Amino acid sequence: MSEPCLICGKLTEKLHLQVNICYGCAAFYRRSVNSPKKYKCRNGKMTCNLKGSLHGLCRLCRYNRCVQLELKINKFCLKTNIFDVMHYEPDKTNPWNMFDMFYQINDLFKKNCPSTTSSTPNFFSSFNETISAMITASLPKQEWIPFSVTEEATFKTAFFINNFAINSAKLLSTFQSFQKLPISEKLILHDRFWQMFMLLRDYYVTFEHFGYESEFKVLIDNFQFVDATSAPTSLEVDLENEGSKLFVVPFNEKLTKFYTEFKNIKATFHEFTYICLIALWSFHLISF
Structure with missing residues (x-):
C-alpha cells in the first residue's frame, strides 16, 4: 500500500533507511552524508515547504528533515556504490532528477x-x-x-x-x-x-x-x-x-x-x- 513520503510527500510503497520515505529522499541523504558540501536554505528561514514542490526541494531543509527523522545508514551503505541499490523506483515526476x-x-x-x-x-x-x-x-x-x-x-x-x-x-x-x-x-x-x-x-x-x-x-x-x-x-x-x-x-x-x-x-x-x-x-x- 502506498503512503506519502515523510519528507517530500511523494507516494512510496517501501521503507527506505528503515523509515517511510521515498527512494529519492533516501538517495539524497546518502549523497549528503558522503558529501563535503554545505547546504544553504533558499529563503534563509529554514522553513521551506518540501511537499509537492515543482522547482526542486531546498537541500538544507530536506537534509534537516532527514536528520530529524533519524535515518539509519550503516557503514556498508556509506561505502556502497549508489547505483547498486536494489529495488529501485524510477522517479517520473521530476525531470531534473x-x-x-x-x-x-x-x-x-x-x-x-x-x-x-x-x-x-x-x-x-x-x-x-x-x-x-x-x-x-x-x-x-x-x-x-x-x-x-x-x-x-x-x-x-x-x-x-x-x-x-x-x-x-x-x-x-x-x-x-x-x-x-x-x-x-x-x-x-x-x-x-x-x-x-x-x-x-x-x-x-x-x-x-x-x-x-x-x-x-x-x-x-x-x-x-x-x-x-x-x-x-x-x-x-x-x-x-x-x-x-x-x-x-x-x-x-x-x-x-x-x-x-x-x-x-x-x-x-x-x-x-x-x-x-x-x-x-x-x-x-x-x-x-
Whole structure:
C-alpha cells in the first residue's frame, strides 16, 4: 500500500533507511552524508515547504528533515556504490532528477551483454539505420512553437532532454563494438557523447524544417524552438538546481559555437550520421 513520503510527500510503497520515505529522499541523504558540501536554505528561514514542490526541494531543509527523522545508514551503505541499490523506483515526476537518469543508464549498461553473433555487420550502415530511427522518434508531433519561460514549457523540455539521454544509451547499446567495452568506459563515453549528439540532432532537424537560409532558430525538444531573441532568457540557469546546471550550461555553451559551422556544412543525413560517428569515437579516444 502506498503512503506519502515523510519528507517530500511523494507516494512510496517501501521503507527506505528503515523509515517511510521515498527512494529519492533516501538517495539524497546518502549523497549528503558522503558529501563535503554545505547546504544553504533558499529563503534563509529554514522553513521551506518540501511537499509537492515543482522547482526542486531546498537541500538544507530536506537534509534537516532527514536528520530529524533519524535515518539509519550503516557503514556498508556509506561505502556502497549508489547505483547498486536494489529495488529501485524510477522517479517520473521530476525531470531534473539526475540521480534517476544516471541510475537508469547505468542499469541499462549493466544488463547490456555483448552479442554472441560471429558476423561483423557494416557498422556505419547499422549506426545510420539506428540513428535514423531515433531521430524519427524524436521529431515534433505538433506545430513548432517558440519556447516560453513558463513552468510547463521548462518541464516539457527537461523531460525531453532526460529521455534523450536515456535513449542515447539504448542507441549505443545496440552496437557490438560498444557492447564489448567495460561498463566504466561505456558510462564515460555516453556522458561525453549524448549532449553533443542531442545538439547535432537539434541542428539537423531545425535546418531540415526551416531551411539553411533562415534566421537563427534551434529546436530544443520535440516541438519548441529558441531564436536569437528568446535564447538568452530561455537558457538562464537555476544555480540552486544541479540538474539545471548539468543540462543547460553545456547546451548553452555549444549552442552558438557550433551553429554557424553546422549551417555552413549543409549536411545530408549520411553526412550528419558520419559527424555523429566521428564524435562518438573521438570522445572515446580522449576520455581515458
